Amino acid sequence: MALLDIEGLSVRFKTSSGLFAAVEGVDINVDRGEVWSIVGESGSGKSVSMLATMGLLPWTAQVTADKMAFDGQDLQQLSSRQRRRIVGGEMSMIFQEPMSSLNPCFTVGTQIDEMIKQHLGGSRKERHERALDLLAQVGIPDPARRIKAYPHQMSGGMSQRVMIAMAISCNPRLLIADEPTTALDVTIQAQILELLLRLQEDTGMALILITHDMGVVAETAKHVVVQYAGRQVEKQDVKSLFANPRHPYTEALLSALPERAGDQDRLPTIPGVVPGQHDRPSGCLFNPRCRYATEHCREVEPVPAPDDPARTLCHYPLEDGVSPSPAAAGVARDNPQSSPHREVRP
């Protein structure tokens, strides 16, 4: 049985102009000790789907799912009190902006203590010991002094370490990290990612890393979910994703990476922009930007083929870098990088 088992997750927001589907049809199965990554551009719904899993969305959000279970417990059936016990304890989350996710009015010790008190209990002395332990575990030098520090006295990297200490304080079985290093410098990013992976290995917890950085995905995750405009477009293990992307969006995204572009004069680009709330196209959401799109793509919404393990949301999933789409005849076949999209007009 999977640790986190989500099928057909949809999140809709009530807005002044009607319901907006921020996330639709997301499936994710995370087993114990697995490292997953959810990758996508802004507006792809990667954070929203995980916030929905944690139950942290505001009341304007309508969360529905065919299945949403954590360790066999149906999250949708639980009372909010029961759910509170899981969230933060067995399933916890860290966020992008470490500086703004800590409360500036309390010392980091107090904030870690609050977590432990809520979920594990214990005497004040035991909790203090545990907090010191945690700070040492996440690599904060001189924990005895730092435990009394306020968030503003710490750098971004140190604050993120404190956030991680809080998140792992109750020995979670699943840690969701939402862009944990985006606000940090690369040398600090490397330290934080290494720390997360070390903790994951030591404790055997599952880790879901939300990111937009393909480099971070390649270096940390084992399995990857790619999202576009709120839809899950494919799901593969990391090596086959980078070697054989199935969805044209993934293929285009990978070839837009400066380091994969080789010696070409110009970078291959994806024309246009991610559709917003009001300009969602009919049919496949990626069709206006897809170079393999046909009339069929513009009219009919794709569904993943039942026998496709990657669950590619495309009428014509790529096979070994070749699209079976009739529209692919015009574009160079085996090498997507040889025909860069030069169109820049949005």
Add this chain to the structure above:
Amino acid sequence: MSRDAVLSAVNLTRHYQIKGGPFSRPATVKALNEATFELYPGQTLAVVGESGCGKSTLARVLTMIEPPTSGKLTISGHEVSLKEGQRPPAALRREVQIIFQNPYGSLNPRKTVATMLEEPLKLNRKEMSAAARREAALEMIAKVGLRPEHADRYPHMFSGGQRQRIAIARALMLNPKILVLDEPVSALDLSIQAQVLNLLADLQEEFGLAYVFISHDLSVVRRIADDVIVMYFGQPVETGPAEEVFTTPRHPYTQALFSATPVADPNRRRERVHLKGEPPSPLAPPPGCPFAPRCHLATDACTQDDPPLERVDDRVEVACIHVDQAMARYARAG
């Protein structure tokens, strides 16, 4: 190089005085220390480093927003000598334009695109008629890949990538020779980033622009830079042609920075050059080499003197007394 440099900087330095308060003494922050480089038309000079390394201070000095504390800045053959609070001559200001990181904050929300693009002409080309200004603005709008109907829209109606195009158009209205790009694509999504980088490359070819490209994203820099300056704690630690610096980084900091950068290739596993701790506080600089406290090669000698940039190769300069050791070690790590 035989061509004339469009911009040259010699020992460019910028210090800030911090006033003392009731509980603190006044202090000097050395935001930029002795940067020396030359910039040629049609070339891109990239400045890389982490936050607080003086990249943006360099941008402000080059665009004459702030005068250097010491050192010499020459733009198009004219030496810029400024005192604190003095305005640089308009002719020189026109030559250098800047594009900022955040296209949401750098455009006036109350002005239409056309108004913003016409404003520099209104101020600097007084002889131009309104119709001519409008025409010039429309021409530039087309150049940066926007449509004519975008001219009368406001910034909030555009996406991030489009706004960055507007910022680029605005910077180019006065035909500058130099464009300072302060993290121009870091706020953009990957698919949009490639579009803007291609646009910048097209414009550089068309107008022979010289770019100072400030970025922390090494994969972008490797792609577009001709020369690179790696900065740490306000000073250049390694400079040279991009290809050379990227294939054989020589300074231990450059090596650490490169190996910390994630590469989008799941099959690649490389030995990391580990970097302890965090950059030092600018109010309490460490003695000697500022990188010594985090450097795995640091010896007692490193804490004695701050090493100057020294030529180690034909065109590469490195500020480290253990260059040979660093290179040998890096070669072993592969």
